[in-house]
Amino acid sequence: MLTPAGIARLSVYTAPFYLDMNDFAHARGEDADKFHVGLGQSRMSVLPPDEDIVTLAANAAAPILADMDINRITAVLFATESGIDQSKSAGAFVHGLLGLPSRCRVIELKHACYGGTAALQMAVNMVRVNPQEQILVIAADVARYELGSPGEATQGCGAVAMLVSSQPDLLIIEPGSGYYTEDVMDFWRPNYRDTALVDGKYSTMVYLTALKNAWEHLSQSRQLTYQDFARFCYHLPFTKMAIKAHSRLMKLCGLEADETQLDAVMGHSLAYNRIVGNSYSASLYVGLASLLETDPADLTNQRIGLFSYGSGCVGEFFTALVSPDYRQHLYTGRHQQLLEGRKRLSFTEYLAFYHAFGDVERSGNLELPLHTNGRYRLGAIRAHKRLYVDQQGTSAS
Numbered sequence: 001m002l003t004p005a006g007i008a009r010l011s012v013y014t015a016p017f018y019l020d021m022n023d024f025a026h027a028r029g030e031d032a033d034k035f036h037v038g039l040g041q042s043r044m045s046v047l048p049p050d051e052d053i054v055t056l057a058a059n060a061a062a063p064i065l066a067d068m069d070i071n072r073i074t075a076v077l078f079a080t081e082s083g084i085d086q087s088k089s090a091g092a093f094v095h096g097l098l099g100l101p102s103r104c105r106v107i108e109l110k111h112a113c114y115g116g117t118a119a120l121q122m123a124v125n126m127v128r129v130n131p132q133e134q135i136l137v138i139a140a141d142v143a144r145y146e147l148g149s150p151g152e153a154t155q156g157c158g159a160v161a162m163l164v165s166s167q168p169d170l171l172i173i174e175p176g177s178g179y180y181t182e183d184v185m186d187f188w189r190p191n192y193r194d195t196a197l198v199d200g201k202y203s204t205m206v207y208l209t210a211l212k213n214a215w216e217h218l219s220q221s222r223q224l225t226y227q228d229f230a231r232f233c234y235h236l237p238f239t240k241m242a243i244k245a246h247s248r249l250m251k252l253c254g255l256e257a258d259e260t261q262l263d264a265v266m267g268h269s270l271a272y273n274r275i276v277g278n279s280y281s282a283s284l285y286v287g288l289a290s291l292l293e294t295d296p297a298d299l300t301n302q303r304i305g306l307f308s309y310g311s312g313c314v315g316e317f318f319t320a321l322v323s324p325d326y327r328q329h330l331y332t333g334r335h336q337q338l339l340e341g342r343k344r345l346s347f348t349e350y351l352a353f354y355h356a357f358g359d360v361e362r363s364g365n366l367e368l369p370l371h372t373n374g375r376y377r378l379g380a381i382r383a384h385k386r387l388y389v390d391q392q393g394t395s396a397s
């Protein structure tokens, strides 16, 4: 019998600034319904120059650590595709900023948006082998496309921190996934670019192919049917993608996809992402937080199906059981305050943030004025070293 392992805490953080899709549509000369209806997005979080994946991650992890003995953390598994260094792990910066114990392992993982799921599954298996492990799984990303490209409307940023342990107060991750890999060029970012390249329409088709194959693998290997699930969460590059995905899944299962059914089984998972945008590796788990925190139904002991997709590509369909009393362990108030408290940027301010990094790559020196109200911020880059600041203390890493 395997030790139950899963998610004990789930904390979300995003930048304290957003661009409204009405302002975006106006500036780009598009019909706003293309974004509201066509993509299912109403806002996108915009990263200020003094935040990056390290500060997003540290700000997401801080509330979890505030409630526990941090010396019990045995590993930090950090998933990202917005890496800030080719060698030093972003997790090492986070480890320093959060004052984690030195008896701890840290690693950065990457496979596009799938990295967060790879980290979660790795952590769950580590806990199954050694129930003493208390692992911080972090997924943090900044979705950045070229200005004026079709992808620009699907930007965003965010991080999730998950405490994975043998006391899964929120969700038990069940053993046995369905998965699918294919070598494709649907979305990629060569090392010399700071914006992603994408074959947009093709990427949505590959997403659905991966979903079909991962579902068939899962349902055949575990004899699961659609009716075994109460809710579904999908990787969310934009919320309409998940609606297309779930309609496809229902069709595969021989069911008619009507709006009421779609809304009931996955509608609540979309609420946060609709106003955050794509956060790549974090996106599925921002959707999971949205489901657990906004669905009025009591999901205790119910099974959730989760589909993770990472371009390139890997798809994994896995399942989780909701723990009793899960609501007592959520950060609902904190998340809703964070999302509602963000500042609306004008289109000009959005462009100024977008261009803020200038020629830092070449000079390696940049002093960053204070923009964020997040606890952790990037203060400067000096001699190619990033200097982070804890605004509630004096520590810089």
Ligand code: HMG
Binding pocket: 031, 033, 034, 035, 037, 038, 039, 081, 111, 112, 113, 114, 150, 151, 152, 153, 154, 186, 187, 198, 199, 200, 201, 203, 204, 207, 235, 236, 237, 238, 241, 278, 280, 309, 310, 311
């Ligand atoms: P586009 O060409 O600007 O948009 O690109 P479109 O013309 O296809 O319109 C989008 C939808 O809006 C269409 O609906 C239109 O009909 C509708 P659909 O046919 O798809 O159902 N529309 C309207 N609806 C109402 N009123 C209107 C109106 N006008 C149009 N007036 C695209 C869209 C998603 C391709 C683009 O934004 C893009 O390239 N995004 C980035 C790629 C992406 O997000 N791909 C998703 C799958 S891959 C993935 O999820 C992985 C990823 O997260 C990365 C990773 O793994 O690391 C991206």
